[in-house]
Amino acid sequence: MLVGVCIKWTPGRPEVDTSGSVLTDDRFGGVSLADQAALEVALSIGDQVKVVCIGPEAAVAALRDSLAVGATAVQFVACGAQPSSRDVAVSLAQHLGGCELIVCGDYSADRGSGSVPAFLAAQLGASQALGLVAVERKGTNLECVRRLDGGRREVVRVAPSSNSPAVISVEGSVAKLRRASLAGTLAARSANIPTANAGINADLNGEITRYRPPTRIVAPPKGNQAIDRIRALTDSTAAKSRGELVTLSPSEAAERIIQAMREWGYLTS
C-alpha cells in the first residue's frame, strides 16, 4: 500500500520582540510530535511511504529526516506565504495521487488547528477519521480509536482502497518515531529532494485574527452595594446565557455551531 504523509515544519523558539513582531529561529525548527507519529504510523503500515511538506526552504530538513527513517519518496512544495488550510489541502492533494491512505498529524507545532486533514479529505473525496489516539492494522483495514468529549472513545474502522482513499490524523501519543540509522542519515544528507511550487500567493499574515472573541460592551452590574455588583458579575446564577443541550441532525448541528460562533463573535461572516 502506498501511504502518503503530510507534515508541517515550523520554525522554533518563537519570541515576540518589543515592536510586537514574532521572531523565530529556523535552527530549532521541526515538526510536531503528532506529525512524527503520523510518519511512524505510515512507515509501519505502508509498503511505500511518500512524505509531502509545504513550507519555507528550511522545511527541506524535515523531508531529509523523513528519508533517513525510511520514507521511500518525498515532495517539497515551496511556499513562503502563510496559506489557508484550504489552499494547503489543494496543494497537498496534487502530490498525493495514488495514495490509498494519507496520514497527517493532528496538529502542527505552531497554531495547529488540525483543519488541513479535513480539507484534504474533502479535496480528495476521501473518507476521514480525525484526531485518532490509536491506529491498528487489521488485514486491509485499520481499526482506529477516536477521542470524544467527556473522556469517551469511539472505535472507527477505516477501509482505504485505491478508488476510495482515506485521510486519518493522529495525536502525538499514537506512536514514537523510530530513530534513523546512521546509513539512512548519511544517505539522506545528499538525497535529491523533488521540489514544486505551491503557487499560493495569498499570505494570511494580515488576516490572522485572534482566537478570543472581540471585546463586548458589558452593561455595568446592578446593585447599590459593591458586594452586590461583584455578585452580579461573578455569580454563576446571575449569568444570562447558560449551556444549551440540543439534539439535531449532523447538518443541522453544524449550522447551529456556526450560528453560535457568529453570536459569540468568533465568526464574522
Place this chain on the structure above:
Amino acid sequence: MSTDFDAIVVGAGPAGSCAAIVLARAGKRVALIERGPFAGSKNMYGGVVYPRILDELIPNWWEEAPIQRWVTRRSTMLLTDTQALTIDFRSQNWGAPPYNGATAYRPDFDAWLADHAVAAGAVLVTSTTVTGLIRHTNGAVTGVHTDRPDGDLTAPIVIACDGVNSFLAKEAGLYPDVDADNYTLGVKETISLPKETIDERFAVTDREGVDIEILGGTNGVNGGGFVYTQLDTVAVGVVLKLSKLAAQKTRPEQILAKLKAHPAIAPLIKGGEIKEYSAHVIPEAGYEMMPKLTADGLMVAGDAAAMCLAAGIWLEGVNFAMASGMYAGEAAVEAIESGNCNASGLAGYRKRLENTFVLQDHKKLRHAPHLVLSDRVQHLYPQMVANLVERMFTVDNPKPKPGIRRILKQERKRAGVKLSDLARDGWTGFRSFG
C-alpha cells in the same frame, strides 16, 4: 582495509570544526559528528572569542564571522561585599580590523565554523552521539560507535573534540585519575536590554563591546565572575571551583543572583529580562591536568584535552580549541599520507602544539590556575587591597593622610596575610604572568 572515512572528528565545537576544515581542505574524507541538532546548539561559554588564529584558516574572518561586538574595553574588577576596585582599559585599536577580542553567541559562532567545514567537504552528522571507540585487537582505535541503529563508523584516525569531561579520552585511558579540584562550574545568565541602554551603561557605541573579569563576588566560593556585552544582551556569570561549591552547599544560581545584586553590577543590568540560563564545566587546571594527547589512531583536542586557559585575567578556551583542532587536523593529514596512524605517526600533533602558543602559554602559566583559585588570592588579598584603597581615598580630616606603606602593613595584618606567603605568591604570579 577500506574504511568509511579517512578521519572521524567527534564534536562540532570550535576544536572539531577546525580539525574538520583542515582535513577536508586536504581532500580527506572526514566525518564531523555532533550530538546536538546543529553545531553549537549544546555549547555555552562566557562570551568573548579571540579568533586571531583563524587568520590562517579563514582569512578576513571578521568580515563574515557572526560577531556581536568588538571588545574595546577590558576591565578587571575586584569585588568584596561592599567594595569594588576596577582597572579599566580601553583601546580603539581593537575596534578596527584586524580586531582583537569579540563577543559572539556560540550557536552562531560554532555553526558558522561548522559551515566552513561542510563547505570544504566534511560530512557533518548532527543529532548523533558517539558512544564509544571501536578498537582493533592490537588496541588501535579504528572508529566509533554511535547511538544510531547500525551506527558504527570506521576510520584510521579519530579526533576526540568532545569537550570537557571527554568520555572518549577517558575510555582510551588517556586521562590519569580525574580530580574534581581541577574543574570549575560556569553558570551564566544572558540578560536582554535595548542596545542603546547597553551602549549608555557601558560607555560604548556602535559595535564596541566590553569585557569585565571579576575576582570576588562568588559568595566565598573560590572562582570569579564576568560581564560581557552583546548587541542587545549582557552576559553575567560566575565560575566556581567544584569542590568548594559542593562544600558550601549553595546553589550556583543563588551565587549568581548575589553577584547580580552587587552595587557595582546591579545598575548595569537593571530592568533587563533574563533570556537564558546556562551552565557548563571548565577544565580549569590547564597544563597540570592535560591527558596524553595521542594514542594509536586517536588524538584529543580542545577542552577534551583540557586546553582551556583559565588564568584569572585570561579565560580563553575557544582560541586554544580552534588552534589545537587545526593542528590535530594537520597532523592527521600527515599521518594519513604517510600511512602511519599510530601514536608515532601522530607525533606531529604535539610538536605543533609545543611550537605554538597552545602549549607554550599553558606551560608558562601552569601554576596560574591554582594560584588564582587559591584561598589567599580568593579571600584574603581582595579584601586587603580593597581596604587599602578605601583608606587611601577616605578623607579623614582633621587627621592627616596616612602613608600608604603604613596602611598596607596594617591591612596585611588585619587580613591575616603572612609576608612570606605574599612574597611566595608574588613570585609565582610574577613567574607566570611576568
